[in-house]
Amino acid sequence: MKYLALADADRVQDYVFSPPQLRYIRGASYLQSKAIEEIRDAHPGAILFANGGVVLADFSSPQGAEEFCSRANAIFGVTTGSGTVSTACVKYDEAHFLQGWKRVRDAVESAKRQRANLHGPGTHSFWVSCERCGSEPAKDLVSEPEQPGLAVCSTCRRKYDAHGRSRALSGFRHPEHFEELARLSSPSNYLALVYIDIDRLGKYLDRHVRTRDDCASLSEAIDNAVRNAVNEAGRRAAAGPGKHQTEPDIQPFMTLLAGGDDAIVMLAAHLAVPFLRYFRQEFERPHYWEGRDIPFFSVGLVYANHHLPIGAFVEAARQRYRFAKTRKDFHSVAFSLVTSSLVDDPETTPKPTNNPYDLDDFLLFGEAISRLKAMGAPRSKIHQLYEMAWKLPLPGEFEYLGLLLRLPQATRAEIRKTIGHTLWTVDSSGLPRTRAADLVELWEFVHA
Numbered sequence: 001m002k003y004l005a006l007a008d009a010d011r012v013q014d015y016v017f018s019p020p021q022l023r024y025i026r027g028a029s030y031l032q033s034k035a036i037e038e039i040r041d042a043h044p045g046a047i048l049f050a051n052g053g054v055v056l057a058d059f060s061s062p063q064g065a066e067e068f069c070s071r072a073n074a075i076f077g078v079t080t081g082s083g084t085v086s087t088a089c090v091k092y093d094e095a096h097f098l099q100g101w102k103r104v105r106d107a108v109e110s111a112k113r114q115r116a117n118l119h120g121p122g123t124h125s126f127w128v129s130c131e132r133c134g135s136e137p138a139k140d141l142v143s144e145p146e147q148p149g150l151a152v153c154s155t156c157r158r159k160y161d162a163h164g165r166s167r168a169l170s171g172f173r174h175p176e177h178f179e180e181l182a183r184l185s186s187p188s189n190y191l192a193l194v195y196i197d198i199d200r201l202g203k204y205l206d207r208h209v210r211t212r213d214d215c216a217s218l219s220e221a222i223d224n225a226v227r228n229a230v231n232e233a234g235r236r237a238a239a240g241p242g243k244h245q246t247e248p249d250i251q252p253f254m255t256l257l258a259g260g261d262d263a264i265v266m267l268a269a270h271l272a273v274p275f276l277r278y279f280r281q282e283f284e285r286p287h288y289w290e291g292r293d294i295p296f297f298s299v300g301l302v303y304a305n306h307h308l309p310i311g312a313f314v315e316a317a318r319q320r321y322r323f324a325k326t327r328k329d330f331h332s333v334a335f336s337l338v339t340s341s342l343v344d345d346p347e348t349t350p351k352p353t354n355n356p357y358d359l360d361d362f363l364l365f366g367e368a369i370s371r372l373k374a375m376g377a378p379r380s381k382i383h384q385l386y387e388m389a390w391k392l393p394l395p396g397e398f399e400y401l402g403l404l405l406r407l408p409q410a411t412r413a414e415i416r417k418t419i420g421h422t423l424w425t426v427d428s429s430g431l432p433r434t435r436a437a438d439l440v441e442l443w444e445f446v447h448a
């Protein structure tokens with residue numbers, strides 16, 4: 001009999017995205033992965049994998065496994081400040097690794113549920129709150145270049161101190177603020193948040209993992225594929241043409257979280273579509289998968305002005321991601337442009353759309369928009385498509401035909417190919433779909 005021990009970071013996104021300033025997010029993301037590496041390094045020989053906020057280790061005695069759990073808690077707390085991990089250990093039979101692994105994951109889940117119940121609303125009126133996160137007592141000072149002498153809590157201090165330690169890609173420096181990143185975008189001041197996660201990972205692992213070695217190698221393969229694909233896609237998108245080239249030393253994207261099976265990346269808005277193209281190419285390279293089938297991933301993509309708070313940005317992208325995940329058996333993406341009116345009034349009628357897209361189809365859609373721009377399709381006429389999509393189907397169709405007739409011949413042919421002979425189509429499940437409003441939303445962010 002052996003013992004599996006698992007440590008899994010709690011509420012990673014709450015830890016990383018508060019406070020919402022880019023430097024703190026970058027520092028928090030760095031500290032979070034550093035803590036996981038430290039847990040790994042403290043148990044040489046026992047580790048099966050350590051990535052994406054999770055460490056799995058294997059011991060021949062219950063004492064070894066229990067020691068791992070308490071050490072993991074201590075290390076994580078010391079390195080991250082207020083971050084915590086949930087841990088569990090279970091006895092297992094080596095001939096049935098998969099069962100043991102499932103049991104230890106279930107045990108950690110139930111530990112997390114218990115911990116979540118302990119989090120009360122908390123009233124702390126008796127101390128001065130941190131000027132950054134607002135949720136812990138201020139105990140320290142931070143001097144940001146723009147704002148010297150901020151009273152902050154010890155966790156925020158730690159995050160701020162770590163922000164310079166995560167490395168930009170070679171030849172670049174990190175943007176200091178979301179605003180600086182948005183300046184590199186065309187149109188200016190817009191950002192795109194990409195939220196990527198592998199679909200049905202549990203089922204995928206069940207199919208491919210039999211032994212502890214399978215578990216270790218597959219976990220590493222997935223982590224490598226996601227992280228390398230993010231870096232490679234960012235690097236290639238940054239090498240392409242665009243407004244970001246006016247300040248070529250600033251990295252025009254920021255990986256906010258990446259590892260394990262997911263990634264959250266903020267980009268200058270016009271780089272999102274090329275980023276997804278390159279991400280997919282790198283992710284599918286056969287050397288990661290060694291003959292196994294390649295898992296599908298889903299993407300939530302949100303465009304918004306840089307004033308949108310990061311929490312709202314991430315939440316909108318997560319919702320798009322969940323929608324994308326409803327399409328099975330291929331890589332998929334759902335996107336939207338978030339405007340302040342949408343944030344203020346979530347009850348707004350949803351946009352008529354063709355979301356979620358098969359990723360291939362979405363990339364082709366992007367290429368069609370590039371061609372339309374290259375052939376000089378008149379922007380004002382293209383924008384009329386947006387209004388049409390909101391009309392009742394019949395008047396909408398009439399206006400669509402009218403518009404097609406008024407367009408130059410080449411543009412008309414391309415629009416017909418992209419949207420269709422009619423404004424609306426019916427998909428295989430009988431639902432009406434249109435790309436007209438999607439095309440107008442993407443129009444500004446895709447270049448010729």
Ligand SMILES: [Zn+2]
Nearest residue numbers: 130133153156
């Ligand atoms: Zn704080």
